[in-house]
Amino acid sequence: MRGYARWLGSPAERSTMAHLAEAVRTGGPVFETVHGTPVWDYMRGNPASASVFDQGMTDISSQLTRSLVHGYDFGDTECLVDVGGGRGRLLSLVLAAHPHLRGVLYDRPEVVSRVDPALTREGVAERCRVESGSFLDSVPEGGDAYLLASVVHNWNDDDTVRVLTHCREAMAPGGRVLLAEVLVPDGPAPERTAKFMDLSMLVHCDGKQRTRAEFAAVAERSGLRLERVVPGAVASVVELVRA
Ligand SMILES: C[S@@+](CC[C@H](N)C(=O)[O-])C[C@H]1O[C@@H](n2cnc3c(N)ncnc32)[C@H](O)[C@@H]1O
Incomplete structure (x- = not known):
């Protein structure tokens, strides 16, 4: 948790979270008001x-x-294809555990220029390609599974539909989209992780944690269908197929 603790304690993050009450009152993200740019532009410039x-x-x-x-x-x-795969830590673990798999890491150019050393280790590197670009414009073609781990929670429904539609258009016949996300339970269950993350998304980026029904709705708008949810210890996998 060291890296996450460092981020939570950083001036950029603390000054944003100080405006939590305002975000709750207005229902909109405050990151841009505090820092003068949306979150991903801020990252590019800092x-x-x-x-x-x-x-x-x-x-x-x-x-x-x-x-x-x-x-x-x-x-x-x-x-x-790991869409918004960051530095590739998760993809490297998945490739190491499943030697038959090939992988494509896809993220913004400034992120993939600093890939995780695990991804360049022997045994994984030769099965993995790294590509950069914006998933709002396109995603790499031809994968049979498109993983978005903690990605769509950063985006509102319209942008999420845009990204999921690109995945549907790019994936091979019979392909799937896998959303690894912490689901908000139906009803007022005392689930802390999802609800803390939901507030964090609200403050930073007009995103949100979603319930199963909310995932099914964005899938439908993207020409996809929610096939099943595979529960995990914290994050679950929401599996989407062509409608
Ligand atoms: C919350 S992080 C999740 C990273 C990774 N999937 C993981 O589980 O560690 C969201 C990722 O989305 C990427 N991202 C944001 N906007 C993007 C865009 N327009 N195109 C591609 N990647 C983007 C960020 O750079 C970041 O790596």
Whole structure:
């Protein structure tokens, strides 16, 4: 949790969270008001902060998604595209655990220029390609599974539909989209992780944690169908197929 703790304590993050009450009152993100730019532009212009942020995301997401590495059956997957895969920590763990898999890491250019050393280790590197670009414009073609781990929670429904539509258009016949996310339970269950993350998304980026029904709704708008949810220890895998 070291990287995530460093991010939570950083001036950029503390000054944002100080405006939590305003975000709750207005229902909109405050990051841009506090820092003068939306979150991803801020990261591009502030490499020192971005480096703390990227490491924080790498560390927290390996806590959230660790169960996915062995808990999801990749048996009939050949090429896994990790969309918004950050520095590739999760992808490297999945590739190491499933030697038949090939991978594509896809993220913003400034992120993939600093890939996790695990991804360049022998045994994984030759099965993995690294590509950069914006998933709001396109995603790499031809994968049979498109993983978005803690990605769509950063985006509102319209942008999420845009990204999911690109995945549907790019994926091979019979392909799937896998959303690794912490689900908000239906009803007022005392689930702390999802609800804390939901507030954090509200403050930073007009995103949100979603319920199963909310995932089904954005899937439908993207020409996809929610096939099943594979529960994990913290994050679950929401599996979407062509409608
Ligand atoms: C919360 S992080 C999750 C990272 C990674 N999936 C993980 O689980 O560690 C969200 C990722 O989305 C990436 N991202 C944001 N906007 C993007 C865009 N327009 N195109 C591609 N990647 C983007 C960020 O750079 C970041 O790596």
